[in-house]
Amino acid sequence: MTTKRRLLLISNSTLHGGGYLEHCQEHIVKFLGKQVKRVLFVPYALHGRDDYAKIARQKFESLGYGLDSVHEAENPVEAVQNCQAIFIGGGNTFRLLKALYDNNLIPAIRKKVLEDGIPYIGSSAGTNVATITINTTNDMPIVYPPSLHALGLVPFNINPHYLDPDANSKHMGETREQRITQYHEEQDTPPVLAIREGCLLLVEGDKATLLGVTGARLFQRGKATSEHDPGHDFSFLLAHS
Amino acid sequence: MTTKRRLLLISNSTLHGGGYLEHCQEHIVKFLGKQVKRVLFVPYALHGRDDYAKIARQKFESLGYGLDSVHEAENPVEAVQNCQAIFIGGGNTFRLLKALYDNNLIPAIRKKVLEDGIPYIGSSAGTNVATITINTTNDMPIVYPPSLHALGLVPFNINPHYLDPDANSKHMGETREQRITQYHEEQDTPPVLAIREGCLLLVEGDKATLLGVTGARLFQRGKATSEHDPGHDFSFLLAHS
Ligand SMILES: [Ca+2]
Ligand SMILES: [Ca+2]
Numbered sequence: 001m002t003t004k005r006r007l008l009l010i011s012n013s014t015l016h017g018g019g020y021l022e023h024c025q026e027h028i029v030k031f032l033g034k035q036v037k038r039v040l041f042v043p044y045a046l047h048g049r050d051d052y053a054k055i056a057r058q059k060f061e062s063l064g065y066g067l068d069s070v071h072e073a074e075n076p077v078e079a080v081q082n083c084q085a086i087f088i089g090g091g092n093t094f095r096l097l098k099a100l101y102d103n104n105l106i107p108a109i110r111k112k113v114l115e116d117g118i119p120y121i122g123s124s125a126g127t128n129v130a131t132i133t134i135n136t137t138n139d140m141p142i143v144y145p146p147s148l149h150a151l152g153l154v155p156f157n158i159n160p161h162y163l164d165p166d167a168n169s170k171h172m173g174e175t176r177e178q179r180i181t182q183y184h185e186e187q188d189t190p191p192v193l194a195i196r197e198g199c200l201l202l203v204e205g206d207k208a209t210l211l212g213v214t215g216a217r218l219f220q221r222g223k224a225t226s227e228h229d230p231g232h233d234f235s236f237l238l239a240h241s
Numbered sequence: 242m243t244t245k246r247r248l249l250l251i252s253n254s255t256l257h258g259g260g261y262l263e264h265c266q267e268h269i270v271k272f273l274g275k276q277v278k279r280v281l282f283v284p285y286a287l288h289g290r291d292d293y294a295k296i297a298r299q300k301f302e303s304l305g306y307g308l309d310s311v312h313e314a315e316n317p318v319e320a321v322q323n324c325q326a327i328f329i330g331g332g333n334t335f336r337l338l339k340a341l342y343d344n345n346l347i348p349a350i351r352k353k354v355l356e357d358g359i360p361y362i363g364s365s366a367g368t369n370v371a372t373i374t375i376n377t378t379n380d381m382p383i384v385y386p387p388s389l390h391a392l393g394l395v396p397f398n399i400n401p402h403y404l405d406p407d408a409n410s411k412h413m414g415e416t417r418e419q420r421i422t423q424y425h426e427e428q429d430t431p432p433v434l435a436i437r438e439g440c441l442l443l444v445e446g447d448k449a450t451l452l453g454v455t456g457a458r459l460f461q462r463g464k465a466t467s468e469h470d471p472g473h474d475f476s477f478l479l480a481h482s
Contacts (some may be wrong), residue, residue: 015409036449047426061458071477087300092423094382135383138414141335143377144389161414170257173379173402173437185288 004117006031007153007203009127011160011195011212013090023125024200027211029063031202032119038066040083044099045091045125056089068115070105080108083118090124090160093137098145108152113153120153124160127195131158134184136192138176154203155190156237157183162194162217163185165169177217177225184221191237192219201234208234242396245358247272248394250368250445252401252453255329262300262364265441268452270304272443273326273360279307280425285340286332286366290378297330311346315417321349324359329455331365331401332380334378338370339386347392361394365401376424377433379417381403395444396431398424403435403458418458418466425462432478433460442475 007026010032017022032039039060043052060067067087073079080086086109088096100106100133113120122130128137129150135156165175174182180192195201196214210216210232217233218226228234247270249265256264273280280301284293294310301308303309308328314320320328327350329337341347354361363371369378370391377398415423421433435443437455451473452459459467459475469475 012413014413016413047423092420094425095423105458136381138381138422139418140377140379141382141389142420142427142430148382148385161412163414171402171404172253172255172257173404174370179333179381179383179439186336189383229297241426 003114003205004204005114005153005205006117007113007130007201008119008121008228009130009154009158009195009201009203010121010123011162012197013123015018015198020055023198024212025059025063027200027202027213028121031121033238036065036085036119038068038083039121040079041067041069042086042088042096042100042105042126043069043071044103045089045093046236047094047095052089054090055172056087060087070103070149072159076103077108080105080112083112084225085119085121086141086194087125088123088129090126090162091124092142093128093134093139094145096125097134097148097150098143098221100129100151109151110153113213114152127158127160130154135189136180148211150153154208154238157190157192157193159194162196162199163177164196167205175230177219189221191221192236193234194219198231206235208238210234244355244446246353246355246444246446247360247395248371248442249359249360249362250371250395250399250436250442251362251364252368252403252440253438253464254364256439259305261296264439265453266304268302268441269362271345272362273306274317277306277326277360279309279324280326280328280362281298281320282308283312283327283337283341283346283367284310284312285344286330286334286337287335291334293330297328300365301328313480316344321346321353324444326360326362327353328362329364329367329370331367332367333383334366334375334380335382335384335386337366338375338389338391338429339384341370341392342387346354350392351394366403368399372396373397373431376430377421393443395449395479398433399442400433400435403437404438418460421460430462434458434464434475434478435460440471444479447479449479451475455482
């Protein structure tokens, strides 16, 4: 079941104190390599698509790549069919997923990534939609997508911006750990890889590796939670396909 | 358009350092009054319904009320039709709303509250589902309800457990304020009353009053956000019906 898939799934676009995509720019350049000249950007997670595309364009141009935004394309499906690489940015995951459905991009992106093997970069909401469902997004459900099923480029869930419980907090809302545990109270729920800010997951075919400077926690239904450092091999999570 | 509606919408079941419903128990007793003898509890927001009903029963019995849990009823719709008061507890709002739909309780509860005038108490998720939609829940979408439309007992949204932005935080996920602002970027979105922990909204017919010890922020699409202390009259929010 080896696929051509190549994914770079980033927890967060901006790390505290740094610029947009600064903390992961070297990974992006290495991941895209020399063959990619232009990247197709998907700005749907934010309301101001023009402004968002401008910020992304500036960054990718500074790294030596051209950037087209799918919201400027006459035919978004054709834009996907013809692209060399895709970058889906963060924002609100519900808004993003709904727009992917509204524009009929789910099958187009799946084919391009899983069959044609073009590189896919996701950040935050763009990482959530790369997984099997958006059940473990942190975002507010400001719109109602036709399903929580997402691109399914990997057969598990990711929780980006993972936050450890704060022992000093007096706030009584659920901790992130409690929320993910509630997800696993439901039947047949897949593993959740919770990646802290500063952390990213590189997937190449059937191999998955944690990159970045912070670690990740793995939550699995009916099993103990485990902590993993950058460099960890998460390929076994791909075997559920 | 005066309705018989009587609602007590609580931000949070437990306030830091206190017991279950302790911070609002005097409001509950005053709200239910002397005529109500038994309360129908809806435990759907948590996975462990038996345990949850036990906790709620203990608390309501200590206040002098009997408690039946709807999950123990042979026919949940009939249990609603025959009840004297309803209390919907907190947990996961998506799970709660899905179970309300699955058990066909939405029209039954609406009729009981809006036409028959029985008292409705909601806490956290139970407050979210009392409003027009659950678009402004803080919870993780661990299940997919058939709609985000909720009981619609009031024509606006509530954000419970409201948290002010933390200027010292290095976490880059959206603040609560940013999340609600993103909601209002969508067309035709109703006001959002953001109630801090320790805060509750009393609705009697066409009158709404903020109670408790903390304040609330009111977010309205295209208008400046405003801050309000306990005692504030929010009746104008009911006029959108
Ligand atoms: Ca987000
Ligand atoms: Ca909750």
